[in-house]
Amino acid sequence: MADDLVQDCVERALNKHHLYDASRPLRAWLYAILRNIHVSQWRKASAGGVQKPLDEMADFEGAVQPEQEQNLSLATIAGALDLLPLQQREVLVLVALEEVSYKEAAEITGVPLGTVMSRLSRARETLRGILEQRGVSVLRVVK
Numbered sequence: 001m002a003d004d005l006v007q008d009c010v011e012r013a014l015n016k017h018h019l020y021d022a023s024r025p026l027r028a029w030l031y032a033i034l035r036n037i038h039v040s041q042w043r044k045a046s047a048g049g050v051q052k053p054l055d056e057m058a059d060f061e062g063a064v065q066p067e068q069e070q071n072l073s074l075a076t077i078a079g080a081l082d083l084l085p086l087q088q089r090e091v092l093v094l095v096a097l098e099e100v101s102y103k104e105a106a107e108i109t110g111v112p113l114g115t116v117m118s119r120l121s122r123a124r125e126t127l128r129g130i131l132e133q134r135g136v137s138v139l140r141v142v143k
Contacts, residue, residue: 006034031094073136077136088120090109
């Protein structure tokens with residue numbers, strides 16, 4: 001699905017190259033296209049009715065749960081990320097994982113810079129709270 005999403009993004013960017021403003025960062029423009037395609041596909045899928053989570057679709061025989069502490073921590077953080085509201089998760093992933101600037105994140109999501117900073121702050125605090133409830137102390141506050 002991710003490969004298809006990227007392919008759709010590249011196709012749309014090539015077809016709409018005349019709309020690109022060279023004074024803006026190309027990466028932010030491409031992320032905005034990628035985000036818009038993803039949101040459109042998500043809305044179409046949501047309108048289709050109830051969907052089953054991937055884990056419930058098939059019983060993976062012989063699957064082994066990860067025993068490494070790092071994998072468990074990553075799974076715990078990924079599960080906590082899934083609990084964040086979509087707008088907070090989106091900004092957190094863009095800034096923390098994709099390493100885009102706040103300004104680029106604002107352009108990608110189509111919201112003011114202050115809103116990006118506010119959502120990021122709330123996302124970090126909510127994520128920290130979720131992980132603390134689960135007994136995980138992997139994040140620290142740096143001031």
